[in-house]
Amino acid sequence: MFNPNESSRSSTVRISNNFDKEIVLINDYRDFDIKKVPLYDALVLDFTEREECKKTLRSIRKSNIESIYLLPIFILSIVDVKDAEVKELSDGIVQTIQPESLSAFIDGVKRKRKQLKPFTVNPEINRHLIKTLRFAFTRDRVLNPIKDRNSIIGYTYPILSLSLEEEQAKSEINAIEEALDKEFFQPEFVDRMHLCGNCYGGFLNYKETDPVSGSANLVTESLVHHFSCAYIGPQSDFIRGDQMVCPKCNKTLRHIGVDYDKPSVMYRSLDNDNYFQEPEMKAECMNCGLQNEIEGLVQYDVFNLTLTDKGIQEAIQPKGSQSSKEIVYNGYITYSTFGTYLKFEIERIKTANLPSCIGLIRLNITSQTEGILGARYDRLIEEISEFIVTNTDSANILARSINSFFILFPNSPIDKSEKKLKRLADSVNTLLNNNVKDVKIDVVSNHKELTQTSEYQSVLNDLRASILTS
Ligand SMILES: [Zn+2]
Ligand SMILES: [Zn+2]
Structure with missing residues (x-):
């Protein structure tokens, strides 16, 4: 057991121990100083003043400084602590302070911390995610989402959401999605949420309407x-x-x-x-006021997250995403490869003198409309994407960049290509009109003939510009 050191002030009591460790008990939070945290080996926070205790726990875990947020913290309470956030953010609730067991845990965290390699923050590294990975790794623990009515999603991963300030819901969803995409965690299903298509709010009023x-x-x-x-x-x-x-x-x-x-x-x-x-079912968002269609709600699953080997590697040495990968859509080549094809096609025209042209079909949709349609639009654009693949032949080369579809018609008469493009655009328009009745999405298209003097980059730029102004 412990003897509070007499020389310390009453608010921070050094727990004497045989392990030569700075284990400090805080029971008066008035002059707690976060700058001193890196000097300790562990903190024990007295839960008697629970609001102050939580505030202090949060402020330490919120920090982006490793020697602060990774500090082992125990909660001292003789009563059962039910607060899920306190459980997630602390390293355990103890009824009495037993330096032996605290010391073993501290050593475990220290060993893991020694493995962590420094990294430079670059745009491809989500440092909030790295922090989350490092927290889980140094403790060897599963991250559990907790129900939280202060989060607009309704669930949070406390260690992650504490660090996020702006657009918290979106950032949290993106970070978890990124982590799951990269297989940093093994997910175990906990719950399914339905969120506002515009702001990811989970506080929805479902109602039947005229x-x-x-x-x-x-x-x-x-x-x-x-x-x-x-x-x-x-x-x-x-x-x-x-x-x-x-x-x-x-x-x-x-x-x-x-x-x-x-x-x-x-x-x-x-x-x-x-x-x-x-009647029409609507889910009105109590956060942004949008009247969501039920199909437009975003489905969001929450999981218990267990670090994988990949996650551990990333925690130790963050790599980010290496290079900014281009999205590859089914049946399409990437936009940059398409540029290369176009360059070759122009070279070919110079020698063979055969007609060729390039077409573009674009869905002009505002981000506001995208918000209203939510997940419905995501499904629809995939359907359109597939439709274009199945309705062009293998001679046509396709590239997609989000809402724009580029089609190269090599070695084919201009009027024929033009007609083909027009037919495709009309069909896409019909497909849209049949599926979306409440908002209008314009389908625009245009084509450019390739000539011996064409330069591929300016052909692409001109084509893009031509439909933006039309
Ligand atoms: Zn009658
Ligand atoms: Zn909303």
């Missing part, structure tokens, strides 16, 4: 079907005093199942007296 006015002020009413005259209308049309009388043939309705029935229910908007059968 498809015309958008009002949620709805009541339901039975539909009544009068057998003898075949009239169908809402029940309120039939009510006359305490009887039901058909508004069409004026006969009194007597027995359900015999002279009338109630085939279904209708919705009525109390705001505008509009009747309809299928």
Whole structure:
């Protein structure tokens, strides 16, 4: 057991131990000084003043300085600590201070820390992710997401989200996605969230609305079907005093199942007296106010994350993503390879003198519209992408850059290529109109003939520019 060192001030008590370690207990947080943290081997935070304790724990883990955020921290509490964030951020809850076991843990973290290699921060390295990896590695622990109503997603990984300031939700989602893409973690499914397509907010109000006015002020009413005259209308049309009388043939309705029935229910908007059968489900975001379509919500799974060997390597020596990889879409070559093909094609024209042209189809969509459509747009653009691949022949060379599709028509008459491009663009337009009715997405296209004097870079630039201004 321990004897608080008499010479220390009461707020920071050095725990005497036989391991020559600076283990310090803090029970008065008023003059806690974060700058002194690197001098300690471990901190024990008294949970009696729980808000102050949490604040101190957070401030240490929030730091980007390794000798601060990687410090072993234990929480001293005789009562059971239920706070999930405290559990995630600390290295354990202890009821009594036993220097032997603390010392063993401290040595473990020290050994792991010695392996960590310095790295220079460059744009390809997400230092928040590295911090998260290093925290998990030095402790050999699984990162668990915790339910957090202060996070707009509804879940956070405390060690990661503490470091993120701006656009926290988006940054957190991106960092975890990057880590999973690179297989730094082995994921174990915990929960599935549905988030706003615009801001990733998870606080959504699901409601049935009037498809015309958008009002949620709805009541339901039975539909009544009068057998003898075949009239169908809402029940309120039939009510006359305490009887039901058909508004069409004026006969009194007597027995359900015999002279009338109630085939279904209708919705009525109390705001505008509009009747309809299928209300539209909306998920209104309580953060940004967007009325999300249900299909437009972003599905986001949260996992318990266990470091993999790749994750450990990255924690030890961060490499980032090496080079900024270009996205390779199915059936397409990368934009830079496409440039090379184009260059060769122009060389070929110089000698063979055969007609060739290059076309571009682009979906003009604003980021606002993309936000409204959310995941629906992601699916749609993939469908369009596939459609273009299956509707061009193998002689055509395709490249895609997000919403732009480049098509090279080698060795083919210009008017034929032009017609082909027009047909493709029209089909894409039809596909869009059939799938998206609430917003308008323009499909624009243009082509350029390749000549002996063409220069591939300016051909591409001119083509891109021509559709932006049209
Ligand atoms: Zn009738
Ligand atoms: Zn939102």
